[in-house]
Amino acid sequence: MRKTGPPKYQNKKGFKNVYHDTSKQTAKIVNTEVSGVCKRCKDVIDWKIKYKKYKPLTQPRTWQALFVLFLVSHQMFFI
Numbered sequence: 001m002r003k004t005g006p007p008k009y010q011n012k013k014g015f016k017n018v019y020h021d022t023s024k025q026t027a028k029i030v031n032t033e034v035s036g037v038c039k040r041c042k043d044v045i046d047w048k049i050k051y052k053k054y055k056p057l058t059q060p061r062t063w064q065a066l067f068v069l070f071l072v073s074h075q076m077f078f079i
Contacts, residue, residue: 017052029054 017030034045048054 015051017050021052025056026052029056 018026029049032049034042034049037045045054
């Protein structure tokens with residue numbers, strides 16, 4: 001038998017990232033400005049920050065720069 005109709009209970013308030021957690025790290029993460037990434041990556045990071053799923057990197061990633069160099073080097077072969 002399938003459920004029909006609206007949910008029995010509905011949230012009255014939205015999720016708040018800093019409602020119970022008042023640590024300095026959470027405040028720092030919430031106030032971080034995301035830049036230097038594509039729109040899709042920015043949306044994903046913003047979602048993770050909003051719903052407390054974001055974990056800061058211990059070391060900065062360099063895959064984007066390596067990927068750009070890879071594309072540039074391969075285009076040189078096609079010219």
